Amino acid sequence: MVLPWFTLLLASLTWVLGEWPGERTLPTLLLAYAPPLLWVGATLPALLWTHGHGKGRRVAWAALLVATWGAGALHLRPQAEGALRVVTFNVLGGQRATPIQLGRALAALNADVILLQESRFATPEGRALLTAALPGYRAEHAAEVTTLTRLPLLDVQVWPLPANRREVLLTRLSWQGRPLGVVNAHLGTVQVSSVLTGDLERVRRTRDARDQQVRLLRDIAAQSPGLLLLGGDLNTPPRGRTYRELRTAFGPDAHDQAGRGPGWTFPPLLLRIDHVMGRGLTPRSARVLPWALSDHRPLLVTFDR
Template identity: 30%
Template sequence: MIRNVMRDQGRGRFTAAAAVGLAAVMLLHAWIPNRPGNLGSLVQTLLPWTGLAVAPLLAAALVRRSRVARAAVLVPALVWAALFGPALVADHRAPAGAAADLTAVTHNADDANPDPAGTARALAASGAQLIAVEELVEPAAATYERVLAERYPYHYAHGTVGLWSRYPLTGTRPLPVMPLPRALRATAETPQGPVTVYVAHLPSVRVRAAGFTAGRRNAAALRLAGEVRTGPPGRALLLGDLNSSTRDDAVAPLLGGNGLRPAQEAAGAGLGFSWPAAFPVARIDQILFRGLSPVSAWTLPATSSDHLPVAASFRF
């Protein structure tokens, strides 16, 4: 019997070791160093997809007829279920309709969008009181202004980001968080009281031979966190394309001392992936909130952009 156990362990030792290693990556992703090449940030961005490795590991364990390997494969499967299972089984209904006091939408509309008018109409059809748009470029920017003007009489834009509102906007100002004009702040004067609204489009990231090029994004996120920290207290929303998942340590300064929370994690059904629109693999478009009670969070149907719009509703 001892010989059989040893033979079983020998057959499955590599599969078992790989399974334990995969579970360790899932559990300890926050400790994976970002040097070299921002590896930790890349792993955190793609963390939900680590579950795909469980299936080939299980197949290898079955082929090797190793009980040890089969048992080891259960470890990453259970860890993945603990991390992402609650989001998959959540029963948040979207949109929340009359149950919500405030609904916000954010959309990277794509500077090459061939149908800005149709995209603007789709955003307005969401019924949101606040709409943030990123990658506003001429002549499409004028189209968004024209199409949204009737339902959203209040509007403020800075560079390539803009905010449309059904409520008056006060305290509008650009935010100098990056060299390009891609961040702003405004206060929406809602019937229930003011809500500070930040709109931002953080720098893009790329996977290159040198690694995950996220340095400019990380620096901009840190400066944006400083703007939120020194901004008005109380209710706040951060809407935009952060080019980051909320599991990425790059946005930890935004979520930590500023009290902001991701609406998708608090009240969304599923993982809410938003990019690329044709086959979403990551949620890089975010709605973060503070001082509000989340009701629901969801993705809207695809427009002519390479991103999906995302929405969230709240109670005061």
């Protein structure tokens, strides 16, 4: 019975330490950013042990349930269509699809707002070709992010992303007669893989850079009254201090409120790192689309007021 109880304790501690201390220490940072299936896989030895010994099964199954829940795989929210359609998609600079192919695929989604990251294409005319494939949309650019919308545009602001060459793009739109702020961001990656080479300084440096970037987003949110959206490749798993701070500033994560399943937007590592959060809006549906046009998958979200 020791193994099942130890596994349940380990699964619980993994979730608690990754969720609450999170990025504050390197060990808990690794727990927060670890691929979630590692949590689930760690419970399988206990399940196999109980199968052979005939005892401790409830404890082992409880450990699996805790690990699966902590990995975010138990979202079973009801789906409905909302009035506002928003999609975010890291398009990998068009390495797996031409701008025209991307534009035609995005046009079929009938979205009111499209947030793209890594949208600086290999050829200078790439962005123009993309926009041409999306008739009725107006495009605004900042470094490698692009926001396309068919809603009336009120204002545009751009901020340099700290410790990075990217920029944050804020478009203020008019939706149902009210101003709507839309923040498009592509945050830097915390280089947790550098632990494998022993370069802990790089992990700390990229973590501290991330902290600066999140502070900028919090400041933008504080200066933006009313309805507000944050969307993009945030390179942040759905747990930990950074994720909580973003939700506090911009409102609930749409997938948490209206998604189903794990919502993996980065299939190579089975991670959910692309998010849409909304303040003053009610998510009705959140779906990860099974496209192969990038190393990421697009996230389509609908909202009501």
